[in-house]
Amino acid sequence: MGLRRGLGRSHPYHLPGASMWPILTSALGARVLLSILFWFHREWLGARPIFGAVMAGVSLSLVLALWWRELAREAADLGSHSRPVRRLLRIGVSLFILSEVAFFLRFFWAFFHHALAPRVVIGGCWPPVGVAVPDP
Numbered sequence: 001m002g003l004r005r006g007l008g009r010s011h012p013y014h015l016p017g018a019s020m021w022p023i024l025t026s027a028l029g030a031r032v033l034l035s036i037l038f039w040f041h042r043e044w045l046g047a048r049p050i051f052g053a054v055m056a057g058v059s060l061s062l063v064l065a066l067w068w069r070e071l072a073r074e075a076a077d078l079g080s081h082s083r084p085v086r087r088l089l090r091i092g093v094s095l096f097i098l099s100e101v102a103f104f105l106r107f108f109w110a111f112f113h114h115a116l117a118p119r120v121v122i123g124g125c126w127p128p129v130g131v132a133v134p135d136p
Contacts, residue, residue, distance in 0.1 A: 014080040021067035028060040 035053035075081040081089070115126045122128040
């Protein structure tokens, strides 16, 4: 089962060390958002703000690829992911997918609830009176 030693106890779980990737990823993610903001408001920056957004996006993609390469190396080459770790990763991904399904179910439930049984407050019709709906 491959016990790992750390913090004075033996356990089968993987405790990663300090890494620079989360800090770089968050900084470049902020740079991408700011570049897009400056692109939308060209008068703030000047000539070609699209170049900054593209470079920030490329840099972010590169950092993410390097981070994922390191994670794959930890899992495959170093053997850091034991059986309990792999099981917990599968459970985590399953819970994430379940939460996404629940989100979309709630979203469409709310839409159909208000579309099929409109409230008296909005005039009893859907879409509410005064809302301009495009004609297909």
